[in-house]
Amino acid sequence: MKDSLAKRLKARSCEKMNVIKENKDMACFYTTKHSWRGKYKRVFSVGTHGITTYNPATLEVTNQWPYGDICGIGPVGKGQGTEFNLTFRKGSGKKSETLKFSTEHRTELLTEALRFRTEFSEGKITGRRYNCYKHHWSDTRKAVSLEVTPGGIDQIDPQTNRVLCSYDYRNVEGFVELSDYQGGFCILYGGFSRLHLFASEQRDDIIRCAIEHAGNFIGMTLRLRKEALTFEDFVTDRLGKYSSDESITSLAEFVVQKITPRHREPVKRILALTETCLVERDPASYNIVTIKPFGEVFALICDVDNPQVFTVEFIRGQIRKFSSTERDSLLASLLDGVRASGNRDVCVKMAPTQRGQRWGLLSMPVDEEVESLHLKFLAAPPNGIFADAVYRFNANISYSGVLHAVTQDGLFSENKEKLISNAILALLSQEMELPTVNAELESQFQAIRRLVASKAGFQAFTQLPKSGQGSGVTDATFREKLGVKTVKALKRNNNGVTHAAVDMLCALMCPMHDDYDLRQEQLNKASLLSSKKFLENLLESSSLMCETTEGQQFDMLLEMVASDGRTLFKLFQHPSMAIVKGAGLVMKAIIEEGDKEIASKMQDLALSEGALPRHLHNSLFTISADQRMLTNRQLSRHLVGLWTAENPVAMNLLKRILPTGLLAYLDSPDPVPEKDMDRMHIRDNLKIATDQLNRNKVPDWHG
Template sequence: MSAVDTLLQRLRGRATGPQPCADAGPRFLVTKQSWRGQYHRVLCITPAALITHYPETGDTTNVWSLAGDADIVGLEVGPDSPEGGLFTLRMAPRKGKDVKLACRARTALLTVLYQSLATLQVPIPPALLSPPTLYPTWKLRRGVWVPATLRISSWCVERLDPATGSVRWRLEYANAATPAVHLLEADQSDPPGASCLALFGRAGRSPRVHALRDRAGALRALRGAAQRGMGLVLAVDASAAASGPALLAAVAASGRERGAAEGPLAQWDVLSVHDVAAAAAAGGAGSPTGAPAGSGPPRGVTRRALVLTREALLERRAGDYELAGWRPLARLAAAVRYADDPQWLGLEWGDGAPACAYVTPARDALLAAIVDVASRAAGRPIPVLARPTAPGDALVAARGQAARVPALRPNAEVERIVLGQLTAAARQFAACGALSSSSATLALAGLSSQAGLTGRGVEAGGGGAGVGLKNSGTMTPRQDAAAAAVRRAFARQGPGAPGGGQGAQDPEAVIAAFQQRVRELNACVPASGVHAGSKADEAVVAALVAHLPRQQAAPVPLGLDEATLAIEALQCLDRLASNLVVGAQVVGAAGGASRLFACMLAGNAHLAYEASRLLLRLFSPAAARSGLPAWQAGGCAASLLGPGPLPDGLLGAAGSGPDDP
């Protein structure tokens, strides 16, 4: 069996660990406008409904269905305002007045909304989602014109395989370049009666050259769909003095020159993995591939030569070494070191480009090199995740911010919201008596609650993985055993466990809710840390420390879920510890220092890495903020060792959808 066959067989295996629930969806900070005034809401887009929450408490305020007897029958895009781009939800007569909202990330919000609508297997009102327009076309691929179909919809343009109808390529209007369309000159190799155009995206891939017999009609449909559906004006360059083959030849030559000029630092032979069927389901476009052992549709595997330079990551075809993709490292949002497979590496990008997934035996060497070079190129630390970012973890609030990936820049309003919700969840966590539980028990509690066994107490605003608005009612044997173990563990505490209220009656739901808040803070606050004036309650630090392994006489290997939760807790502590007061709380917490060093001796490389990063934060804050090694950060900054300059030394110097295979 070949390596590719082995990989495909593993891709069909069953997923382990917590999985996103069916109704998890991206979240956006919006401003609701009415005759009573303007007020903020968190808008969660699920496959079947739009849900709004109070930012401070996470309580649900409105639920508007999109399927069946829909509450929303139309959508109208308005002009820009000081609060962001305006759009109006046309409500059904039984729902009363229309709802006017403003969002600074309106383009990303509408893209996700249209994706969700496109996945519904029910009729959609044309006023809400216009039917797509199809144009027969030819796509120029390696000098050969291949028949295809262009589908133009309200949020993207796609190329379909005419034989199967599957999506082979997609360009979202939100990720289109400026100009997005170049009109090309005729060439003797063009199909008879067809005119050519090239579509450009902001991601570092070559343009797509198409030949259409009705180029003018397709161009009008493309620009009209972007204007009506997204409020975007796609720029068109009609002055291009090149044919389709000449353009692709020039792009290939430019790629060769770029690779020679930048100078490669290292190169790896990898398998590039993308979800083939995710293109057919609009909701899966642009999102990272699932867990490496995940069940689901087949994935495409392509051999690539991955070249790392000081400024970019280049994908080259294994056969002819031509440039297949170019990604600037400064836009890297996070790297994913899959905890359940030692060969899988994921990369999440903050510019709207699709996530990458690679398979290589040298995964950790590749990861270390990318994180080191990307931190220097971006001037900030690059987080290393144990699993991909769930759709609802990040709260999108800024113009140009990508959904489904961790935030790149700090946002004071979002930070205040997620920190307040984390504090409330930590207090409930302490009230239910979970502070004295082992990290293994806490991992089992999160697993059992995410199975949908206990939805009580987690409805408040949880849009991310595992904390949904409704229970699935399904239970695997592993989750059943987890729930039983958790209930036995908390039953031993007796009826006098602190709290006595709902938290004590349903501890696994409270624990899962806190763990979800931790993931949300990690996705909403950049790895550089919180603002200097931010404060964290002592209950937050205590609850996070409780997720770390206890110091043992001999190292005890951690389970997969237990190690993942400890990694996420350390990443949350690292962000909070950018405030020196919180850093002192971490060191002074009961068992805080011993558990921190226990993480380094637990036999898990990723856990030891995160513990070392937290130690770097405590002893060299400037280096942690910049993502540089402590001995290269330079400058002076206060630390837990005291204000002012520190001695030099190790801790001393303070300072577009699936692509063609």
């Protein structure tokens, strides 16, 4: 699908000017071009066969240079800055021309461009190689070659001459020598001071050359630390700021096969999820192979052809591919951990991120102008292909929502709310003929999710029909059009599409933005949950309940969920803490809010499904600093109380688990600890409503 889309786009762009047909954008940056005519914006693309500049408003190619015509690219001036020069040959002669550009991401742009340095017409710097030893994660020394290049340090296998990995200068924090390790030095790398230890007789040359290259070619300053480390320091702090027990102690572990070009066959690994990191361990020795903080996860990709294969994309560009028989449980647990760490921008999808479609870094949001342009692209795709506009939008807009979603004060300020509304209407107008390719449909739901995560998009769910009248859009409301689209999508029985649709609906019911309106939240829920048939379709995929759901709808939901109680108990076995918590909260609501017959049924199922002993164990023995685990412990204690209340069978079980003699032994004169803080009810809706009422109250004026 992506290939056919790419071919259509190439055909259209090639009609407009003589461009390299095989070229594919690998990394794009939103830059300013400096010329004698003035300064204007350009999308600067580093491609597979050349460098291209695009008009950001139309995506038309304005210039393109094959790498064979490029003489060089480098920073302007010494030290940190934003400007860089691109020098290229003019025509077939020897004359050259230099263009100046500027961007906040100069180091990253130059790094990407210099990956193709060996294809430049001049200055084919191959770098100097040094024989070294690397201290491997297995605690052995391995012979490697290090090549200091203009963009970074390449680690090369001396046997095959293949680059095993690259330490880009942009991610190098500095160098440090080891005082008790002959020729030893560490590269501090990755943004969290991860230590990579090498040893070479030419240590000083390697460090000096790397520092010079980083300054001359990338325009950044690297330094050698004054104080040397000892080997013991290296062992202790090898994982940088994530060397502590909290960062490497597993909360969940999965056996996976790692698929990597380094090895001909997949390698068995243990993928461990800790409170803050994704840790890869060797199953034989349990040594840590790699560690990645959850904050650096960008996206999780499910392979559509193989139900066991998945890929983790990171914000610094790394991609790790694995296969697992427990793929879906692993991904649910990983998604839970990443979001719990504060990274709200991660999502699960079918298609890999096309790095060349994003106009900036994965590690930070794009410029406000870029956001606005991609909102406009949804309403009017510049190349006429809607699917491409959606993919581009998703590649550039954070999953947590449009960042610049409120119109700024000023005479010429852009109406952001209108841009968001128009983008939503464009996506909903596609519902009559859903795309045949599941990945395209998934991308549409994920685009809607990004839009409704903003305040304007959240309000549009009930307000848009008023503004949509007479705008060429059908008279169906946002709710109706979205409902039709969602039900049609759910009938495909595709996990990726279903997940994207349900995640989008969750964003419509539980606001993802700050300073939300409680009344708007209630309106959205009332609108979404008013159709019993729609709910039945949804409940095959998920449970959607919250404190602000209106009473009648809440009762209807409870009854429908309780009718399939056994499925709910299965979720208590899931490794994802978020899923366990969700199941527990639904169970709590069923027993507390439902009638006595339903509550008794749940109590019986708690015994027959073995849930009571499991939650009793969690209640008594969970010790952690992780708020998710403490919340689940509190929830387990509450559920044990609900399942045993007025239930003689459960009480008899507890007496057998905790015999009288044991209870007498455990009896203590110490005072009972004060009540634990409430971690389940973290939102006081009454207080929020009161605050909003007081804020909106019109003051009384005395005549």
